[in-house]
Amino acid sequence: MDFGPYLMLATLEGAVTAAVLALTASGLALVFGIMRVVNVAHGEFFMLGAVLAWWVTDLMGATPVLGFAIALVVVPLMVAALATFADMTILKRINYDPERTIVATIGILYILQQVTLMTYGPDARPVTAPFNTRLALPWFERTEDGISLYWPWGLSITSYKLAVIGAAGGVLLGLWAVMKRSRLGLMMRATEQDREMALAFGIPVERIYALVFGMGAGLAALAAVLVVPIQQAHYLMGGDPLLLSFIVVIIGGLGSLPGTVLAALLIGLSDGIISVFFSPTLAKILATLLVAMLLVFRPQGMFGERRL
Amino acid sequence: MLKLDQVDAGYGRAQVLRSVSLEAKAGEITCLLGRNGAGKTTTLKAIMQVIPLMSGAVYLESSSLSERAAQDVARSGVGYVPQGRRLFGALTVAENLDVGRFTRPQDSMVLEEVFELFPRLRERSQQRANTLSGGEQQMLAMARALCLRPKVVLLDEPTEGLQPSMMEAIRNVTRTLRERGVAVVLVEQRIEAILDLADHAVFLENGQVVETVPGEALRDTPQILARHLGV
Numbered sequence: 327m328d329f330g331p332y333l334m335l336a337t338l339e340g341a342v343t344a345a346v347l348a349l350t351a352s353g354l355a356l357v358f359g360i361m362r363v364v365n366v367a368h369g370e371f372f373m374l375g376a377v378l379a380w381w382v383t384d385l386m387g388a389t390p391v392l393g394f395a396i397a398l399v400v401v402p403l404m405v406a407a408l409a410t411f412a413d414m415t416i417l418k419r420i421n422y423d424p425e426r427t428i429v430a431t432i433g434i435l436y437i438l439q440q441v442t443l444m445t446y447g448p449d450a451r452p453v454t455a456p457f458n459t460r461l462a463l464p465w466f467e468r469t470e471d472g473i474s475l476y477w478p479w480g481l482s483i484t485s486y487k488l489a490v491i492g493a494a495g496g497v498l499l500g501l502w503a504v505m506k507r508s509r510l511g512l513m514m515r516a517t518e519q520d521r522e523m524a525l526a527f528g529i530p531v532e533r534i535y536a537l538v539f540g541m542g543a544g545l546a547a548l549a550a551v552l553v554v555p556i557q558q559a560h561y562l563m564g565g566d567p568l569l570l571s572f573i574v575v576i577i578g579g580l581g582s583l584p585g586t587v588l589a590a591l592l593i594g595l596s597d598g599i600i601s602v603f604f605s606p607t608l609a610k611i612l613a614t615l616l617v618a619m620l621l622v623f624r625p626q627g628m629f630g631e632r633r634l
Numbered sequence: 635m636l637k638l639d640q641v642d643a644g645y646g647r648a649q650v651l652r653s654v655s656l657e658a659k660a661g662e663i664t665c666l667l668g669r670n671g672a673g674k675t676t677t678l679k680a681i682m683q684v685i686p687l688m689s690g691a692v693y694l695e696s697s698s699l700s701e702r703a704a705q706d707v708a709r710s711g712v713g714y715v716p717q718g719r720r721l722f723g724a725l726t727v728a729e730n731l732d733v734g735r736f737t738r739p740q741d742s743m744v745l746e747e748v749f750e751l752f753p754r755l756r757e758r759s760q761q762r763a764n765t766l767s768g769g770e771q772q773m774l775a776m777a778r779a780l781c782l783r784p785k786v787v788l789l790d791e792p793t794e795g796l797q798p799s800m801m802e803a804i805r806n807v808t809r810t811l812r813e814r815g816v817a818v819v820l821v822e823q824r825i826e827a828i829l830d831l832a833d834h835a836v837f838l839e840n841g842q843v844v845e846t847v848p849g850e851a852l853r854d855t856p857q858i859l860a861r862h863l864g865v
Contacts, residue, residue, distance in 0.1 A: 509739070512725075516733045519722040522684050526716075527778070528708035528737040 331465040331481045333599070338463075340598020342487045345494035346553045347597075348590035350567050351574035352501060352583060353545030359581030360518040360538045363422060366431040367412075368546055369568025370438040374405050375547025376559035377442055380451050390454040394555070397453075401551050402544040409543030413536045422535070435564075442561040455555035459485040490552045497548065498587060505583065514538060518581055546571075569610070570597070573617045579630025589628060635660040635817040636681070636712075636786045641690035643680040649688060650676045651841045658786065658817040663808065663849075665828045666821045668838035669863060674821040675717055677838070678788045681819070682714050683707050694786065709737045713784030717791045717821075719775040723764030727755055730763050730774055734781030741783065748777045751807055769800035776807060786817045793827050801827060825863070829853055837862040 354368045378401045383393035412434055420426040462482045464475040505511035517524040517534050525531050546567070550559075557563065574593050578585030593613050600609035620627065636658040644650040650673050658664040666674045679685045681692055683704040692699040694710050702710065722730050735744055749756040752773040758766060763774060772792060779787055789808065793801040801824075808831060811818050822828045828835075832849040839862065847858055 512729060512732055513736070515725060515729075516722050519724060520720055523716065523720045523722070524733070525684055525704040526682050526708060526714045527733050527782070528705050529733070530703075530705045 328465075328478070331463075331478045332602070334463065334465065335481055335483070336599040336602035337595060338483050338487070338598075339602060340595035341491050342553075342556070342594075343598045344591045344594025345491045346549045347567070347570055347574060347594045348498060348587050349494050349549035349552070350546045351571040351578070351586050351590050352498060353542035353549075354571040355575045355578065355581070355583060355586040356514075356538050356545070357542035358575055360514055361422060361535050362424065363417065363427045363539075364424070364431070365539075365542065366428060366568070367434040367438060368431075368542065368571060369564030369566075370435045371405050371409060371543035371564075372546040372550045372567045373442065373559075373561060373564035374408070374438060375401055375550030376453075376554040376557075376563060377446050377561065378404060378547070379551040379554045380453050380559040381446070383453050391456040394453070394456040394551075398548070398551050402548040405547035406540035406544030410536045410540035413539035417539070418532060418535070439561060439564070446559075446561055448561065450558035450560040452558045453554045455484070455486040457485055457489075458555075461485055461488070486555060490556070493552055494549070497545075501545075502583065510537075566610075570613065573613050575627075576617050577620055577627055579627030582627065582629035585627055585629030635695060636819065637693040638677070638681070639691045639693065641677075641680055641692065642688040643676060643685055643690075644688065645676075645685060649841070651680060653690070654680075654838070654841070654843055656836045656843060656846065658819045659833075660785070660817045661812055661815045662833040663812055663818040663820055663828075663831050665832040665835045665849075665852075666819060666838060667825075667828075667835055667863065672838040673841040674838055675790055676841070678714065678716075678790055678819065678821065681707075681788060682712065708782055711782065711785035713779030713782045713787045715775045715779045715787065715789045715792055717794065719771050721763040721771055721774055721778070724762060726760050726762055727766070727774055728759040730778050731755075731759075731781050734778035737782060744781050744783055748780050751780070751810065752777050768795050769797065769803075772796060772800065772804060776804070780811075784816060786819065787811055789818065789820045789822075791821055791823055793822065793824055805831060825859060 350372055354365065357363055357365050357368070379397040382397040382401060383390070386393040386396060416430050416434070417427055420430060460482050461484065462477045465478050465481060466473050466475055505515065513524070513529050513534055516529060517531050521531055570593060574586055574589040577593070578589035597609040597613065600612060638654055638656050641651055641654045642649060654673070654677060656664070666677060668674055676685065680687060681699070683699060683702065687700050694712065697710070699707055699710060722733060725733070731745060731748065735741060738744065754770060755773055755777055758770060763771065766774060776792065792804050796804065805827065808818060808820065820828060820831070829852060832852055834849060835847050835852050836843055837845045845862065851858060
């Protein structure tokens with residue numbers, strides 16, 4: 327295959343990575359931005375989403391479409407409920423103290439990881455995609471008659487991967503609508519701006535925190551359910567999403583959802599392209615270097631506001 | 635209307651208020667005066683329950699506020715205009731007012747009433763709060779508190795950093811609140827801003843109430859101000 331079609335394929339693969347990363351990182355951005363909590367367990371909520379998706383589809387024993395559809399709705403809600411419970415029983419009790427929450431979420435990370443290992447086991451297990459038609463992709467070539475399309479052998483993508491991109495985009499649009507247009511979104515944005523004044527105007531800040539923590543975990547779990555037919559569910563799969571989510575949130579800017587989405591596109595696409603042409607490890611190294619450079623020259627991130 | 639009874643409060647283990655007792659009546663302006671660090675702002679925060687009481691109680695119309703969660707104080711009818719305004723800067727004027735009427739979402743008439751008091755805010759309703767001028771931000775901070783339809787309004791240095799014409803506008807709104815029967819608790823550093831407004835003055839020193847005087851005494855006896863504030 328020529329370089330052009332290869333690049334298009336890498337870009338599309340990167341777009342799938344970017345879509346999943348945007349969802350995962352948006353969850354972390356919500357928690358980080360509104361609660362000022364560094365949730366080190368965020369990757370494990372992602373992992374839990376994948377593992378529970380396997381469990382639900384396996385339990386249903388139904389057709390892949392029905393099992394996956396049920397998992398898509400039920401699993402994020404289950405993970406969100408668990409996260410809300412963790413917030414109310416652990417984080418609230420330590421008053422959301424910055425240093426203690428890091429330690430507490432590390433504890434949650436290990437509990438989730440080890441419980442999954444003990445129950446689910448060490449094996450990576452696949453989930454069948456609800457649909458997986460291979461779609462050939464066209465490329466153009468210059469001929470004597472001008473430019474014409476042709477379908478290079480091997481240049482294709484699955485319909486499921488395109489659906490992942492569309493689904494992630496839809497969910498992010500919905501999240502934006504909730505944040506900007508709903509009463510709940512107003513409460514969340516006010517709490518993020520000034521917790522004390524939000525309380526002074528009757529906003530139930532602790533309930534908002536519980537909801538936000540649940541939403542953040544739910545978004546990570548949803549991303550995992552979408553990606554698990556492409557990657558297998560494994561109890562150690564939370565590490566990379568956590569690292570990349572933090573990189574995206576820092577690059578995008580604290581508390582900026584548009585910044586997070588843009589940064590996810592940047593990191594996801596470059597991760598996809600560099601992984602195809604070089605190696606996934608090099609892609610991670612470059613992403614980490616980018617964060618380091620940004621912290622030096624623009625510590626508030628691309629869209630974050632510098633706080634005095 | 636509002637009563638503090640032997641209130642001790644502070645930040646963490648650092649006690650700031652010691653046995654503070656005062657009353658603010660409906661339709662009156664009660665001024666809290668004192669030097670920097672006397673505990674004036676802490677008193678307002680204690681009323682709002684954004685800092686917990688160590689002991690004592692706060693009553694609103696004989697109902698205890700101290701046993702309620704912080705977010706319930708606003709629902710009870712206490713509006714707060716903090717020092718430095720503390721607007722939600724990234725939210726628009728309209729969104730800040732929506733937060734103000736969070737406890738009364740069904741009351742859309744209050745927005746019209748607030749815009750009548752502060753017409754400039756209507757023109758700026760879609761503008762982000764942190765792009766307003768200082769005077770407009772102060773108007774918005776007051777308007778936000780008034781959206782609660784409060785029985786009590788706590789004003790913490792509302793004329794700070796404002797030009798004289800804006801200061802007079804704030805004073806006029808404060809008088810309007812008094813005429814409407816609202817109990818106003820006003821903290822102010824600028825003595826000239828409160829001399830003809832105060833119905834009562836409470837002097838704080840080192841977190842304790844040292845003297846309470848009627849408004850006339852402030853105007854007629856300048857030695858009181860000299861004794862407590864050095865002016």
